[in-house]
Amino acid sequence: MKKNRKSLILIALLLVTAMVLAACSQPTSSTNNEKDGVKESITIAVTGPLSGDYAQYGEAFRKGTALKVKEINANGGIDGKEVKILLMDDKNDPKEAANVAQRLVEDKRVVGVVGHFSSTASLATAPIYQKAGLVEFSPTASHPDFTKQGTYMFRNINTQAIEGPIVADMVVNKMQGKKIAVIYINNDWGITAKDNFTNAAKELGAEIVAEETFIGGQTKDFTPTLTKINEKKPDVLFLAAFYSETGMIAQQMKQLGYNIPMAGLSSLFNEELIKLAGDAVEGLYLSTNFFPGDTNPLVQDFITNFKVEYNSEPDQFAAVAYDTMGMMIEAIQTAGTDRAAIRDALAQMKDYPGVTGNTTFNENRDVVKSLKVLQIRDGKFTVVE
Amino acid sequence: MLLQQMINGFTLGSAYALTAIGYTMVFGILELVNFSHGAVYMFGAFICLILITTFKINFLMAFLLSLVITGILGMLVDKICLYPLRMKNAPKVTSLISTIGVSIFLQNLVMLLWGSETKNFPMVFNLGTLNIKGFKLSYFQLVIMGTCIVLMIGLTLIIQRTKLGKAMRATAQNMEAAKLMGIHVDQVISFTFFLGAALAAVAGIMIGMYYQTVDPMMGFMTGLKAFAAAVLGGIGVLPGAVIGGLLIGVLETLAAGYIHAGYRDAIAFAILIGVLLVRPVGLLGKPVQKKV
Numbered sequence: 001m002k003k004n005r006k007s008l009i010l011i012a013l014l015l016v017t018a019m020v021l022a023a024c025s026q027p028t029s030s031t032n033n034e035k036d037g038v039k040e041s042i043t044i045a046v047t048g049p050l051s052g053d054y055a056q057y058g059e060a061f062r063k064g065t066a067l068k069v070k071e072i073n074a075n076g077g078i079d080g081k082e083v084k085i086l087l088m089d090d091k092n093d094p095k096e097a098a099n100v101a102q103r104l105v106e107d108k109r110v111v112g113v114v115g116h117f118s119s120t121a122s123l124a125t126a127p128i129y130q131k132a133g134l135v136e137f138s139p140t141a142s143h144p145d146f147t148k149q150g151t152y153m154f155r156n157i158n159t160q161a162i163e164g165p166i167v168a169d170m171v172v173n174k175m176q177g178k179k180i181a182v183i184y185i186n187n188d189w190g191i192t193a194k195d196n197f198t199n200a201a202k203e204l205g206a207e208i209v210a211e212e213t214f215i216g217g218q219t220k221d222f223t224p225t226l227t228k229i230n231e232k233k234p235d236v237l238f239l240a241a242f243y244s245e246t247g248m249i250a251q252q253m254k255q256l257g258y259n260i261p262m263a264g265l266s267s268l269f270n271e272e273l274i275k276l277a278g279d280a281v282e283g284l285y286l287s288t289n290f291f292p293g294d295t296n297p298l299v300q301d302f303i304t305n306f307k308v309e310y311n312s313e314p315d316q317f318a319a320v321a322y323d324t325m326g327m328m329i330e331a332i333q334t335a336g337t338d339r340a341a342i343r344d345a346l347a348q349m350k351d352y353p354g355v356t357g358n359t360t361f362n363e364n365r366d367v368v369k370s371l372k373v374l375q376i377r378d379g380k381f382t383v384v385e
Numbered sequence: 386m387l388l389q390q391m392i393n394g395f396t397l398g399s400a401y402a403l404t405a406i407g408y409t410m411v412f413g414i415l416e417l418v419n420f421s422h423g424a425v426y427m428f429g430a431f432i433c434l435i436l437i438t439t440f441k442i443n444f445l446m447a448f449l450l451s452l453v454i455t456g457i458l459g460m461l462v463d464k465i466c467l468y469p470l471r472m473k474n475a476p477k478v479t480s481l482i483s484t485i486g487v488s489i490f491l492q493n494l495v496m497l498l499w500g501s502e503t504k505n506f507p508m509v510f511n512l513g514t515l516n517i518k519g520f521k522l523s524y525f526q527l528v529i530m531g532t533c534i535v536l537m538i539g540l541t542l543i544i545q546r547t548k549l550g551k552a553m554r555a556t557a558q559n560m561e562a563a564k565l566m567g568i569h570v571d572q573v574i575s576f577t578f579f580l581g582a583a584l585a586a587v588a589g590i591m592i593g594m595y596y597q598t599v600d601p602m603m604g605f606m607t608g609l610k611a612f613a614a615a616v617l618g619g620i621g622v623l624p625g626a627v628i629g630g631l632l633i634g635v636l637e638t639l640a641a642g643y644i645h646a647g648y649r650d651a652i653a654f655a656i657l658i659g660v661l662l663v664r665p666v667g668l669l670g671k672p673v674q675k676k677v
Contacts, residue, residue, distance in 0.1 A: 051493060053602050055501035186647055213647045218606045220596060223393035224641035224649070231386050244503035244600065251597050256389075257514065257521050276505045276598060 041082040042337055044069075044328055045104050046321075047115035049092035053217035054242075056272070057117050057317050061139065062087060063310055064321030065114055068329070071305070078333055090116050094124035101125035105132035111337045112137065112328050114321065119143030119188040126153050135331075135343050139324040140317065143188045147365045152343055154365045156324045156356070158289065160189075163265060164196025166371050167238075167287050171197075171263045172204040174373065174384065175285055177236030181210040181229045181260070183222075183249065184240035190216075193240035193265060201238075209234050216245065222252045230258045239264040246284075247276035254280040261285075266371070270315045274379055284376045285384070289369045290316040290356045293383060302355045316356070323354035388520050390642045391635065396526040396595070398634020399533045403588035404611035405618070405626035406536055407581040413544075413621035414557045414577045417477060421462055421484040422585055423608020424491035427601060429455040429586025430593040431495055434506055444509040448590060452583045459582020460575045462487050468571070488608070495601045503600040506593040529591050533627060536584065541623050543580075553577060610637075610653075617657050619670025628668060633657070 048058035090097035112135040122141035129136040130150030137154040171177045184194035209232040269288040306314040335345035352359045357369040373384040436447035514523040544550040555563040593599040618625025640652035
């Protein structure tokens with residue numbers, strides 16, 4: 001009995017402290033700024049996988065957006081107000097992403113969200129942002145259904161409906177692929193990428209001889225799949241995958257002694273792919289909308305600044321995150337800090353000059369960006385004319 | 386194609402077998418399913434990679450050094466996370482949960498230290514491939530299988546023939562009684578963890594070299610499969626771990642090659658469940674009589 005009573009008192013005490021803390025924390029944080037005369041700030045949330053299997057992409061988000069914000073703040077911020085980033089880790093897990101979204105919509109300081117990374121996480125969180133009326137601007141979610149979830153969903157990447165046919169043309173016409181084998185990652189993105197590609201390739205007269213799948217982050221051994229594909233004697237192996245798995249596929253193919261030309265999507269444009277797989281990925285074709293060799297001064301400045309800041313080359317994920325943050329800030333500059341007004345300003349944005357090309361939203365809040373075809377030659381990404 | 390798929394399967398299976406040996410040994414001594422084994426396997430591979438690339442140590446030295454470092458890590462895991470629980474006579478399931486915690490900690494530690502991206506593991510020696518009528522068998526695949534069998538025999542000898550092995554078996558049977566007989570139970574357990582972790586490092590380095598890639602999450606699935614392999618072969622029985630590992634590897638490969646790559650794990654595990662329903666102690670396991 002004594003023990004029971006003790007624990008009851010303890011629980012009661014805890015509850016009281018929790019309530020006191022909850023009551024204190026809210027008002028203090030919002031009034032502090034005005035009272036102390038500290039410079040006012042505007043908070044934009046950035047969320048993506050900062051840990052877990054896909055943490056390298058979250059890292060690219062963090063670096064790209066932070067660079068943009070640093071540049072803006074160095075020029076006096078938005079109307080003299082400092083821009084702050086609230087960084088949240090969604091682990092690329094839809095459940096975790098939903099928790100993050102819930103916290104962000106409840107946090108009144110947050111005026112807009114840059115994220116999430118994958119289509120899966122973005123789709124899972126869309127209803128939460130839509131209901132609360134907070135802009136969810138994903139730099140990378142390319143699943144066609146994402147922006148159909150509501151009027152607050154924006155994306156800064158070509159949907160697979162746009163990229164699929166361009167890449168199919170590259171494979172069928174540039175690479176002379178008549179018999180094509182496909183390996184795709186088994187998630188929302190991989191399935192739509194595969195469907196859009198195969199439909200377009202079939203229309204161009206190619207034959208799909210094999211469609212194989214794998215589970216991202218789990219499958220490390222591709223030898224049975226590759227042995228099976230090799231039996232079908234395809235002209236081209238098309239990969240709807242990310243660079244880490246593509247590196248493994250290429251290396252295991254080399255180890256098995258198969259020699260099938262490979263092609264992929266803009267998801268493969270990353271220096272790490274060449275570091276990882278070396279000469280196993282030599283000759284691989286891919287598409288991209290960001291290319292560091294671009295002579296556009298905007299792109300060159302971005303690359304220089306990025307190198308100064310992080311001592312590494314930016315990849316397309318960092319570039320598109322940089323542009324996404326830039327567009328978000330421009331919308332806030334025209335609309336102020338009202339969540340709904342920011343949405344309207346973003347929807348009306350015309351020809352935003354970014355490092356990933358000029359960007360305008362169509363009526364579905366999707367973007368159309370031009371794509372370049374690249375090939376890995378002598379261990380370097382090279383533009384194919 | 387069938388022969389090539391069998392070769393693919395045997396190599397994958399050897400990897401599981403190498404990892405499963407460590408699982409089954411710790412279980413044999415402590416009756417503890419050590420779920421941190423997969424993460425320790427990954428850690429071993431990373432340490433070796435870092436020693437080679439950052440510290441420019443030659444492969445053989447790096448290999449041995451990473452076995453020692455990983456072994457010490459294994460001992461620390463026991464001392465920090467499991468020993469205090471044993472002292473409090475906590476139920477075995479508490480220790481199991483503790484090892485899951487260790488595994489998550491190690492994964493995130495490696496990500497913090499060396500980043501989360503998949504890294505290239507340099508091809509240290511290119512042994513080439515053996516070509517038999519169009520089927521390719523690389524010598525490295527043979528090295529993996531050979532290592533697996535040598536380790537299995539070596540460990541069986543240690544456990545059955547040496548004084549330390551006897552102490553390990555005595556500790557496994559009854560910790561209290563072993564203590565009364567003058568066995569330094571804590572030292573024996575430390576040694577077991579050292580050995581288990583070093584074995585995991587061997588497996589991790591071999592697999593890192595075979596696929597030429599390592600990443601912080603590489604231990605998760607392999608750890609699960611190796612655990613399944615150990616159970617399939619009869620947990621606690623060393624040859625069982627090897628047979629279980631090979632069987633799971635081959636089944637998985639055949640499922641991916643002939644049925645559907647998306648269901649490879651499902652099919653392999655369904656067969657595992659089937660076997661266990663018929664033989665609950667595993668293929669080579671013997672029913673143990675529990676003292677009343």
